[in-house]
Amino acid sequence: MPNIRRLDPTASPLDYFGSELRRYRESAGLSQKELGDCIFCTGSLVGQIETAHKVPTREFAERADAALMTDGCFSRLVGLVLRSQLPTWFQAYAEMEGNASYISTYQCQLVYGLLQTPDYASALLRVDHPDKVEDMVAARMDRQRVLKKEQQPAVWVILDESVLLQRVGSRRVMREQLAHLLSFRDDPWVHIQVLPFDVGAHTGMMGSFTLLRFDSDPDIHYSESYDQGHMTANPEVIRERSVGYARLQGAALSPEDSASLIARVMEERYGDEPADDSCLA
Structure with missing residues (x-):
């Protein structure tokens, strides 16, 4: 037996x-x-x-x-x-993200998780978790179901221009990721802006952060370090970061101009793919 x-x-x-x-x-x-x-x-x-x-x-x-x-x-x-396949310290945030009615995030290094393609996520996660890539990508993609809910949240994403230029995976992976960002151009619930380099010093230079707003619960501010996430509903933090986010929105390119920049980077930086580039995916 x-x-x-x-x-x-x-x-x-x-x-x-x-x-x-x-x-x-x-x-x-x-x-x-x-x-x-x-x-x-x-x-x-x-x-x-x-x-x-x-x-x-x-x-x-x-x-x-x-x-x-x-x-x-x-x-x-x-x-x-x-x-449960997400890092333990991230699971509480993922649950709150799934219940939020409004998500606004500034990302200085990476495409926000809700907008990542499977190949981009895979290339990213493979760096530190080569033995868990498949399961962690599946968990990340499942988070994105929030964008398909009947009452989906309004999502406003500001990406630093460096996010478009930092290659994650192959050029094909980056091209497909930027094309995915462009697919949201006509989505009334998802808005993407790019914060260009020539803005200079700005209020997001301390790092990426996200604000979650709920219908009947206090707002949440979220940021993370290497080994843990930090969530707070402290009114002073929410007030300060909400003003900071509004300033980032004002400094960033409009959604239309952002889409034009994304399209240009996609073609100029990732358009001509060498024959052997697939080995880097």
């Missing part, structure tokens, strides 16, 4: 998902291979998820719900599982 790893469902959302998947599958009288055939994956993948060695995708969860007739159990659980 094989030595089947039994999970402690209280250990983590991933362990709970795996134990529930096994319980529902066994109750249905299906082997791992048979369930895999039903949901268009391998039995090995089913086994890896049941033993918490693999993080399920949202698509996997939805197909498992349909095959095992679980009334949406796994579709509800998978969000918790994916969020």
